[in-house]
Amino acid sequence: MSSTSTAGAPRHGALRRTPSGLLQDWLPRIVVAPSLVVSLVFVYGFMLWTFVLSLTNSRMLPSYDFIGFAQYARLMENERWWVASTNLVVFGGLFVALCLFLGVVLAILLDQRIRQEGALRTIYLYPMALSFIVTGVVWKWLLNPSLGIEAMVQGWGFETFSFDWLVDPNMAIYTLVIAAVWQASGFVMALFLAGLRGVDDSILKAAQLDGASLPRIYWRVVMPCLRPVLFSAVMILAHIAIKSFDLVMALTGGGPGYATDLPATFMYTHTFSRAQIGLGSASAMLMLGGVLAILIPYLYCELRGRKHG
Amino acid sequence: MTMLASKRLWLAVLAWGITLVMFFPIFWMFLTGFKTEAAAVATPSLFFSPTLESYMAVLERTDYLKFAINSVIMAFGSTALALLIAVPCAYSMAFLPTPRTKGTLLWMLSTKMLPPVGVLMPIYLIFRDTGLLDSQLGLVIVYTLMNLPIVVWMLYTFFKDLPKDILEAGRMDGAGTSQEIIYLLLPLTLPGIASTGLLAIILSWNEAFWSLNLTSYDAAPLTAFIASFSSPEGLFWAKLSAASTMAIAPILVFGWLSQKQLVRGLTFGAVK
Numbered sequence: 230m231s232s233t234s235t236a237g238a239p240r241h242g243a244l245r246r247t248p249s250g251l252l253q254d255w256l257p258r259i260v261v262a263p264s265l266v267v268s269l270v271f272v273y274g275f276m277l278w279t280f281v282l283s284l285t286n287s288r289m290l291p292s293y294d295f296i297g298f299a300q301y302a303r304l305m306e307n308e309r310w311w312v313a314s315t316n317l318v319v320f321g322g323l324f325v326a327l328c329l330f331l332g333v334v335l336a337i338l339l340d341q342r343i344r345q346e347g348a349l350r351t352i353y354l355y356p357m358a359l360s361f362i363v364t365g366v367v368w369k370w371l372l373n374p375s376l377g378i379e380a381m382v383q384g385w386g387f388e389t390f391s392f393d394w395l396v397d398p399n400m401a402i403y404t405l406v407i408a409a410v411w412q413a414s415g416f417v418m419a420l421f422l423a424g425l426r427g428v429d430d431s432i433l434k435a436a437q438l439d440g441a442s443l444p445r446i447y448w449r450v451v452m453p454c455l456r457p458v459l460f461s462a463v464m465i466l467a468h469i470a471i472k473s474f475d476l477v478m479a480l481t482g483g484g485p486g487y488a489t490d491l492p493a494t495f496m497y498t499h500t501f502s503r504a505q506i507g508l509g510s511a512s513a514m515l516m517l518g519g520v521l522a523i524l525i526p527y528l529y530c531e532l533r534g535r536k537h538g
Numbered sequence: 539m540t541m542l543a544s545k546r547l548w549l550a551v552l553a554w555g556i557t558l559v560m561f562f563p564i565f566w567m568f569l570t571g572f573k574t575e576a577a578a579v580a581t582p583s584l585f586f587s588p589t590l591e592s593y594m595a596v597l598e599r600t601d602y603l604k605f606a607i608n609s610v611i612m613a614f615g616s617t618a619l620a621l622l623i624a625v626p627c628a629y630s631m632a633f634l635p636t637p638r639t640k641g642t643l644l645w646m647l648s649t650k651m652l653p654p655v656g657v658l659m660p661i662y663l664i665f666r667d668t669g670l671l672d673s674q675l676g677l678v679i680v681y682t683l684m685n686l687p688i689v690v691w692m693l694y695t696f697f698k699d700l701p702k703d704i705l706e707a708g709r710m711d712g713a714g715t716s717q718e719i720i721y722l723l724l725p726l727t728l729p730g731i732a733s734t735g736l737l738a739i740i741l742s743w744n745e746a747f748w749s750l751n752l753t754s755y756d757a758a759p760l761t762a763f764i765a766s767f768s769s770p771e772g773l774f775w776a777k778l779s780a781a782s783t784m785a786i787a788p789i790l791v792f793g794w795l796s797q798k799q800l801v802r803g804l805t806f807g808a809v810k
Contacts, residue, residue: 257634260626264690265642267623271683272649275657282659291663335556341546343553351794352557355564358793360744362761363782367563370570370775376579415560464651471653475746479765493655497751506659513655524651 276517283510291506300511310512313490314519316402320491321470323403327410328466329459332417337447339418340425350422353415361412365479368408369395372480398488401481405473405489408480413469417462424458425451463527471520492516564786571780578776592780602763602781609743609759609785611674616681617738621731623682624689629723631690632697633705643694646687654684654747665752672753680752681742689738696730740789760785 286296304310335353339346356364371377372395379392394400428451436446474493481489483498490498492512500509570578572588596602631639661680662671670676708722746761753762764785767778 257630257636260630261642263623264627264686265646267683268646268649268687272652272657275660276652278660279656279658338549338553338556341549343550349553349557352561355790355793356560358740358744358789359564359786360746360761360764362744362746362765363567363786364563366764366778366782367567370779371563371566376775411560411563468651472655472747474655475750475761475765478746478750493653493747496655496658500659500662501751510659513653513659516653517656520651520653 276514279510279513282506283514285507287506287510289504289506296507300507301515303508304511304515307508309487309490310492310495312487313492313495314515316489317470317491317516317519319402320405320409320473321467323406324409324413324470325463325466327406328414328417329462331410331414332462333421333452335414335418336421336425339422350419353418355415356412357416359412361473361475362479364408364412365476368404368411369480372404372407395481396485398485401485401489405476405480409469409473409476412476413466417466420458420462420465421455424455428454467523471516492519564790567779568783570776571783573776573779575774575776578779592776593784596777596781596784600763600767600781602784605758605760605763606784608674608757609761612677612681612757612759613739613742615674615678616685616742617735619678619682620685620689620738621735624686624693624734625727625731628690628693628697629727631694632700633702643691647691650687658751662751672755672757674757676752677749677757677759680748681745684745684748685738685741688741689734692734692737693730696734697727700726736792740792743789 281293282291283300284295284297285292286294286299339349343349372392374380374391374393374396379390382390382392394404432450432454433446436450441449472493473491474497477483477489477491477494483490483494493516496509496512496516499505499512571592572590573586574589574591577586631643665671665676670679704726705718705722708718713722743759744761745759746765749759749762750765753759758766760781764778764782767774767781
């Protein structure tokens with residue numbers, strides 16, 4: 230306090246430099262702060278708010294009458310919620326596994342010094358640069374029994390060919406997998422290709438001299454080197470799977486019936502079309518809990534393993 | 539030798555075959571846009587007389603241009619805003635790191651792993667009360683927030699690779715802060731900032747979760763338009779294809795012109 234009161238009197242030198250010196254010290258933190266604060270408030274702060282809403286009986290408008298965990302209990306009894314959650318597990322699991330498999334295969338293929346590799350790489354990556362909405366539109370067309378692939382193959386003379394997953398409640402969820410894998414596998418390829426190029430050639434030469442076959446070299450020697458790449462690929466793919474919303478909206482709209490609902494579309498329907506803010510918030514929180522339950526152990530293992538390795 | 543050459547040929551054929559499969563859906567959509575509605579639902583065929591009918595119909599009978607302008611405003615507005623906030627932040631993290639810099643970065647990135655539905659409700663409520671619902675400003679804000687962690691992260695990886703000696707040399711020669719920024723930093727960092735900006739533009743351009751939830755008509759971008767086009771009027775395939783082709787054309791052109799940055803951007807800087 231006393232220093233501020235004397236600051237009114239101009240004492241040259243020391244005091245004039247102090248503010249700018251202070252600024253020099255604090256400027257780095259001042260410019261970092263907005264980004265950090267904004268992203269933390271935007272995500273963690275608002276999630277807390279969603280949690281509060283999930284404990285209330287809000288319907289059309291948010292109300293703050295707390296009813297404990299009643300919304301969660303309602304959710305547990307909701308059959309549609311279980312369909313949506315199961316779908317996310319099926320979709321997410323298949324999506325991540327197939328993308329990784331195709332991505333690795335494509336990367337190994339392109340690693341064989343194929344001509345025009347740059348052009349091929351870009352074309353493989355193109356789907357990833359598209360909006361999921363457009364992907365949904367394209368595949369809706371291709372998977373439409375009377376217009377797309379089915380009609381095309383039948384037109385070639387295979388009259389009995391049938392491919393109607395899009396309208397089959399039991400199979401429709403796999404159409405989402407097809408479209409999403411088409412969109413993202415080129416991206417996984419790019420990740421792994423970069424990783425492959427980073428593997429030391431001398432290791433490969435040594436393995437070849439020892440007489441190991443090519444598949445064996447890739448499986449035993451190269452893949453273990455790519456653990457960090459695998460880690461980031463899984464993280465990014467899981468992230469894409471969890472936030473899948475637009476693809477469902479564009480490709481199936483959650484249908485037939487609610488056969489392809491995912492938690493995100495479940496929440497959308499209940500919050501906006503059915504005015505169940507409380508229930509919708511509870512579903513968002515459960516989804517969040519599921520994500521954390523998967524991510525935190527994985528992150529923990531990976532980061533710990535890396536420190537020791 | 540001949541064994542090797544034939545193997546090589548097979549691999550090339552295989553790679554191009556896969557390329558065809560990957561590119562076919564986009565190509566098919568492109569073709570369908572030039573068909574008449576009747577030809578679009580007829581037995582699929584490569585041979586037809588191309589027409590601009592569907593493009594004309596989309597441009598004349600819908601507010602396509604308005605939605606396109608919305609997309610442009612939001613993509614560029616949010617990217618400019620995000621860069622404005624993120625460049626000083628990433629600069630400070632890369633050049634003046636503190637012990638907590640890594641942790642700060644990880645916290646920021648962690649927000650990208652969580653599903654956006656978790657924060658949809660509060661944002662919807664705030665937007666409703668402040669009149670930002672279905673407004674361009676509202677979506678610009680949301681897109682900025684959405685992309686900020688990735689933009690900071692990418693800029694950080696670019697800035698970290700810059701040679702720090704140059705800056706020190708400049709300081710030794712008595713360059714002031716403003717000179718340092720204009721003559722040294724700007725030329726060095728511009729490529730990184732440009733490709734980060736490109737990625738942010740693509741991400742905003744493609745975004746659909748927020749645009750579907752927070753806009754209805756006035757501020758709807760192309761993604762929301764195409765989504766709404768596809769549900770009630772699902773039978774107008776040629777027009778839908780024409781509209782979609784126009785919506786992705788800028789991205790495909792951008793992508794071809796900047797292949798390297800696109801790869802780096804989409805892989806979050808993992809591929810250089």
